[in-house]
Amino acid sequence: MKSDLARLDHRIISDFVDPRSSVLDLGCGEGELLDYLAKEKGVRGQGIEINEQAIYKCVAKGVNVLHGDLDTGLSEYLDNSFNFVILNQSLQQIRNVETVLLDSVRVGEKVIVGFPNFAHIGSRLQLFFKGRAPVTPSLPYQWYESPNLHFLSILDFFDYCGEKGLKIERSAFLGNKRRVRMFPNLFAGIGIFLIS
């Protein structure tokens, strides 16, 4: 995911985040996003990550990181502990999506969610014409190696937020190299939402 696309999603998220706010990044990986947000916005960041090797990379960047899984990692926090809770590219890999998402809304004043759009035209074409599970820039894994447990589209997420009464304050849709403004559910590889 070290493509321009990944950099672009960091820029969008940075745009959603207030300067000098507190941020909890769930599934922060090697800490690139928190490092970027610290430099761009001066945020006070905290990451949670399960992978030990990724922890070393975070610490090397000076990113605060706690070793643990997202489910227990999140539930220990008090309400509104952070200005922002970020689930970037981790939502689709969590077993209990609903628990984590609703807990994120409790722990953060606002929540930023970024995920790959399964209904992107590339995926649709691969599935339709090739008859095979799609492998695209935003869903780069073969079926047997994918860490993704859930596959959702941008419209799915809209529906879900409506159902749960989550307010979508801002959204951004990313194509291969730039933002997508028309028919995002068809043309966007990644959707990013600011919800509260």
Add this chain to the structure above:
Amino acid sequence: MQPGGSAGTVRTRQYRFSPPDGFLLENGESLREITLAYETYGRLNPDKTNAILIFHALSGDAHAAGFHPGDRKPGWWDAMIGPGKAFDTDKYFIVCSNVLGGCKGSTGPSSINPKTQRPYGLSFPMISIGDMAACQKQLVDHLGIGKLLSIAGGSMGGMQVLAWLTKYPERIRSAIPISTAMRHSPQQIAFNEVGRQAIMADRDWRSGNYYGGHPPARGLSLARMIGHITYMSDQSMETKFGRQRKEKFKPFKFGADFEVEGYLHYHGQNFVKRFDANSYLYITRAMDNFDAAEGKPLQEVLKGVEARVLVIAFKSDWLYPAYQTKEIVKACKLSGVEASCCEIDSTYGHDAFLLEVEEETNLIAHFLKKALNGHEVTGEYEI
């Protein structure tokens, strides 16, 4: 082998202090004068912003790194302290002091009581981890250091880190508790109690009045053997000894047949040469009594603490299991203390904090770098 050089030839110094009204201990008693043995490595910078205080574990001492003249064995954490190592003596000024109650140059039950001119023995007052920290603070004052860049230690050393974090948070910029707990579990107390009972059951212990005669060698040795079992893991014992037997010749039916028995005997007997049995009693009791939060929720005590914390634990450590580390981390979360935590995959058990040098170095070296540059980095974002 880790990269990095040796701290070189070092010597233990002593700092003696005697406050006018004596040094008041947490239990209300006081000591008229106290001596702390300590060593330093590296140089204090002109701003005095690069000082790090290292705390030793139960049986450790002030000699953390380098070599004493004529010695072939370096200090107990030499793999971590030296030029280019995790605690880089080219960058940092490292201080390690022996604890109050110890027997390696600091005031403890084997010291001479100035009132009686005889060793304290059991007339030595009951000391606490907090008292140890209070003495170390005296030493830090004496060295002219206002704010420590960091404090670090494993096991009982980690308890001292937590004591500093709760008692003197304004004196530290960061803290590294390793393989430790905010308070002992009944299981940890139980192991310590068996060790104490082994010492006190030795006829030579004589209610602590053995100085000048035979020390309770069998009791202390047995206490150490029990300790060693708890410092290893099932897997590390399997790897190190298996069911290997020693020589075939057996002068006694119940001698040390297996390698693991020989190992425990060797370490038990060796320990007697270097450690005082009464110190073992006092220090293990101080560990058992320790409660970083003193009965309150730890998060309340940590509220407002600005120091950054790096908590390190090891997977196979069953003496200080991961859940105890998680309690410390949880308190950091609830109090808003900036924290990092890593549970390192290791098979060495509790001993891992002395042995998993590469992983610890990885974390600590970077964490300290950030702590040292921290104020400059955050400065960029001000206004």
